[in-house]
Amino acid sequence: MKKNFILILTFVFLAFTACNNDDNAPQSDVAVAFAEASYNLTSDATPVQIKFSKPAPVAGTITLDVTETAVAYTTDYTTTPAAASKKVVVSFPKDATSVEFTFNKIKNATATEVKNVVFTISGTSFGGQISSNKTIQLNFNEAASLGTALSPEVGGPLEPNQVYVDLSSGKMTSAVRNSWDLGFYSGADFRVVLNNSVKMAAKQLKSTNIDEVQVVDETMIIAQGTGFPEQVDDSAGDITKTAIAAVSSTDSDNKVYLLYLGNKPAAAAPVLGKEGAAGGDTRGWKKIRVLRSGSDYKVQYADIASTTHEEIVISKNSAYNFTFLSLIDKKVVNVEPQKNQWDINFTTFVNVIPNGATMVPYFYPDYVTNNLNGNAKAYQVLTSAFTYEAFTLANVDNTKFTADQRNIGSNWRSTSAPGPDGNPMTQFVLRTDRFFVIKDPAGNVYKLKFTGGAKADLERGHPTFQYAILK
Structure with a gap:
């Protein structure tokens, strides 16, 4: 499915350096720049934005030089406006505070390929300053991961860390x-x-x-x-x-x-x-x-x-x-990764639950949320309906992807087990009668089951899981 994710970049200038094609051109006090060094392409079309430090004094253009690695224009990608002679010229009106061009990805990278395009701001028509953040590298993602086993490092029973997981790459950010x-x-x-x-x-x-x-x-x-x-x-x-x-x-x-x-x-x-x-x-x-x-x-x-x-x-x-x-x-x-580059978060969490006739806040360790604001959703499947091994893309029920970040939540574990005297005691218990289906921001669908949450000595805060893409 073709999706557009606008790459709007925070404007942070650490140093401004004039860098205009015409050394004799009048210099403006308006600076232009990219704010990030690179971006991983997860969509077919990605508008990339360049920010101005203040409104443009006149209408004009920004010229970008193009450097390619293992890609060819019209074969692997195109741009809007179109590139010519390894340059892209982007127009903007007077008083603009930003300008954008669209990068159109045609082919993904394979598992063994490194493909990227670097755009460098090389000039402005109005003598604007070009900051030290003058380049951005757009990386072609390889095909989404088929799945693996991961162990988020939340830090043991004190759980000092939040861990964000991107299933398509297997990357974890703490x-x-x-x-x-x-x-x-x-x-x-x-x-x-x-x-x-x-x-x-x-x-x-x-x-x-x-x-x-x-x-x-x-x-x-x-x-x-x-x-x-x-x-x-x-x-x-x-x-x-x-x-x-x-x-x-x-x-x-x-x-x-x-x-x-x-x-x-x-x-x-x-x-x-x-x-x-x-x-x-x-x-x-x-x-x-x-x-x-x-x-x-x-x-x-x-x-x-x-x-x-x-x-x-x-x-x-x-x-x-x-x-x-x-x-x-x-x-x-810095806390979260970019919004389309994570799917689930291992964290502690304040839920609101019933307490008699009222609702009260209640704190949960060992909690997992999905990236609702980034459009990653999840739902639970009981093994009485499907086994994890037999579950396929044809079994996915899209109506169950609800707008609730708690659809994994604490449902993957319990914290009570029978003690030696038969009475309940506090102990981590992995629930093995269920697994979860997750749809990521790019539309990939995975099945995921938890394989652990505590050490052999019952020390909590050691989650493990495995997942596989559904095709």
Whole structure:
């Protein structure tokens, strides 16, 4: 299926260097650049965007030089606009803040081929500066992996890591789950998500003054069955149901929020069979107010007793689901891979579950989510209906790919087993009566079964699984 994924790149200039074809041309204070060194092509058509540091002063063009490795134009790829003599010339109107061209992939690489095209910004018609980030390499993905066995390194029973898995390549990307606090959505909406993996909570206040002193509200603290569902993000992953309201273009509508930053993992390993993912010290409290700044977010933040605040501007980058911010370290941090380059995430998780007549937040270790915002979906199959070995593409039921990131969740394991006295005891138990079907952002479909989650001595936090592509 042909899909378009727009590669919109965050504009980060570390150094600007003038590099115009005509040394005597008047220089503009507008700089142009790519922000990333490379991109793996997962779609037939990929619009690639070049950003401007400020609106273009006049209409004009950007010239790109083309360098090929093991590919030929019209055989392996084309571009829109078309290339001529190993150059692509892209036009833009006055006041443009970006310009794009489309890369059309015709042939994938095979398992043994290395195929790529490098585009280099070589000139602008208006004397614009070309930054040090002047090239991008587009890599031809080989055919999707047929499947393998993987062991995500979540870090044992304390589970300090979130691990993102791309089934088509078998690549795993790890992020320290305490390394971030807020995620800023790159889609059309202006939404902010909490770090669910550390039990964060957000409470809207009546004030719009970030410099007002606030106090701790211990009712926000999430334990097993305490806290308020409205103070955590929708556990199914609906981006329109975040604890922090949509950021309004009217500043006066954007309230201050009190944030409970959740808990660190425990300082020492727990008793064998138990988890220590959230048994550590509190990560503290903050207050924030989020505004819009054009197409960006402007974040005001401070300690709750402070009468002054700091600000940071967060730019959207639609190559990713979110841009992540650490309030503790006061900087943007890398967490997720690009949105079409991961499928499932091994993490800890705050779910919202029934407790009698009410719904309450509840913390889960050993949890697996699917990349709902990147359009990766999953569903469960019981072996009473199909065996893993016999399940084929013809058996896939597309109606079961629902918009819920919890369709794997904790369903792959249990944490209770009969003890020596016959009473239940805490112990990791792998559920072998089920497997899962996963559709990735490129439309590939896989079957996946878990093969373990604990060591022989019952130490938790050691998941293993195998998967195979369905064709």
